[in-house]
Amino acid sequence: MHRDDIEFDSEGTTVRGWLYRPEGTGDVPAVVLAGGWCYVRELVMPYYAEAFAAAGMAALVFDYRNLGSSDGEPRQHLDPWAQIRDYQNALSFLERTDGVDSDRLGAWGISYSGGHVLVLGATDPRVKAIVSQIPVVDGYRNMRRVHGTLGYRRLWQAILEDRRLRAREPGKRTYLPHASESPETELSAWPFPETRRTFAELQRTEAPRYENSSTMESVDLLLNYDVGPFVSRLYDTPTLMLVAEGDDLTLWDLEIESYNRIPTAKKKLAVLPGTSHMTLYSDRAKLTLAADEASRWFAAHLLGHGANPRS
Template sequence: MSTQREVEFLSQGITLRGDLVLPDGPGPFPLLVMGGGWCYVKEIVMPHYAKAIVGKGVAVLMFDYRCMGASEGLPRQHIDPAAQIEDYKSAISFGESLPEIDADRIGVWGISYAGGHVLVVGATDPRVKCVISNIPVVDGYENMRRVHGSQRFHELTELFLADRRERTLAGTAGGRMSMSSLTPFTQLSTWPFPSIHTIFHDIKEREAPRHEHWSTIESTELLLSYNVAPFAKRLYDTPTLMIVAEGDEITLWDLEIAVFNSIPSARKQLAVLPKVSHMSLYAKQDDLAVAGGLAADFAAKQLGGNAA
């Protein structure tokens, strides 16, 4: 059993909204702050990952980034990783202010793009007592170059230049770009995998009606400057769990493992899930249960959970 309520808080003056889920029993509880990948999070994460974590006696705060989901901010569907990292830190500030939460036992959880964000947050915010990184994006430039191939990557960079000129000369937010496409060889998209298109549209139909399968073109341009490796090297003593899907061709498991190996903390754990794809951790209940169980056990061990 648990108690769930909608909450809102400010991040750099912008109103963010999310859900706070508290375990049964007396508080104050440890807290895991949860953010989504190239999408908003609340209806996609719940009840899957959060349910297992709350079951271990750890509260969760699931929030939508600025410009996405239930949160405010313009332009809509603009994905700025630096701003999203600030949103994580604002969520921590909000969480630690609540009487139900133990401010000394707060961790962060992220998946895909947010799997990279939490490594940065953990390295730069001393309030973070543990990091759980699922199938993270760790090097945006290398990721995009590899998944698009040389010719399509060239076309992608040409699109960025055209959009940058439009934003500068016309004073607009620029154009839109599909998150993925069923025809990636003829339609440019950020993540050129038909499986992403199929699975997220199924999730939208089933449980996440606010999901929008596009972003600003500038969002993908910003991804090219994203690299978490320098921050991973600063996780000296923060317990860190990284969950990797074996053979992940979307966020590139070899890059993920290289970043994990660079983390100097002795309190780190790597879980490589065999025969699991990137999108399995969004769509397949058995795989969700495995990754959710690993996260719940790690959070409870590092933050206290029911044992506290």
């Protein structure tokens, strides 16, 4: 396989990524990949892209607008609907890319983007197969659960203060950490010490562009994020959901609830044993297990390797 630097326009902003191509000639299927909260393209996703390329598919990994190598302001601002449009524009880029079969495109997402690809598959018929891994499915319920009552009060007050600041002084905004080592005393979007430690190590070893920060408005937007109205539209799109057995960050029970609302018979739930949300980043054995599941799903539904829709 080989990897090319690419860029494309997304609503007037230059978005940059990597296109992985398998060996050989001829048009091949392609999968588009993007990350979760504050992720940059170097963070874990290349492992999945390489697995898909090894299976005979192209893979496009990109940084959303406002993050990493892509342009866009304000930096570290996460608008989920803008990110979904970045996915759509990545599909449009793949459609006009030589060597890519535009009729065989898939979408992969993890954590926040695990929810994005469910919305994308429901709203964009170009997506012919989906892998949704440990997805965020309901921002409001997720935030209420992980912050707890007192923590959520602090979070809500900070959001209101940010709204007032942006109304009073346009152009100004507040920021908060992605995660904190001391969530009892430091407000963060995702109040888990293991998240902070894992991403700090990934920043040190493979993703130097990662920043432990987002706009406060990003969390405000998360509270209105809900894939519920969209999953019921997935009536004929092959959909694999990968759930970590011990996931209390994006909440395995909410994920399975969403999975059960997907009407297509061409769906599969894979519960990864002995895992948590963060071990799918820190433990390469767990990551390999997830990548293998995803590769088999895309191979079955984009390459035609396996006729069983639940394989």
